[in-house]
Amino acid sequence: MEMTFVISGIFIILGLYTIIKGRIPFIKKYSGVKNIKRHCQIEGVASLICGLLIIFSHFVFIGSVTMMIIILGICILTIAVEIVLKVI
Known part of the structure; x- marks a missing residue:
């Protein structure tokens, strides 16, 4: 129970x-990334959604x-x- 909150918090x-x-x-x-800032924003949003999904799945x-x-x-x-936005 608490471990899911730790993982989702990370x-x-x-x-x-x-x-x-x-x-x-x-x-x-x-390597192979054309726009590093946009790539990081997309990956950050994906990580944020996964963390919120783990918390949501607890309830x-x-x-x-x-x-x-x-x-x-x-x-x-x-x-x-990333492919559509030509980031990679």
Whole structure:
């Protein structure tokens, strides 16, 4: 129970940090990224949504398979947005 809040808190804090600072923590060199700031904003929003989804799933029952499908959908949507916006 408490572990889900810790994990979701880490996701939310890293997402907000990435959106505000414009860079992903612990990554020094970006290869294949044309617009680093936009890439970081998109990835930060995806991380923020995943963190909020984990908190939401604590209050409303979401099965583990459904949770994984939603997170996989977020990842696919993130890649699609990056391709459409010509970030990568």
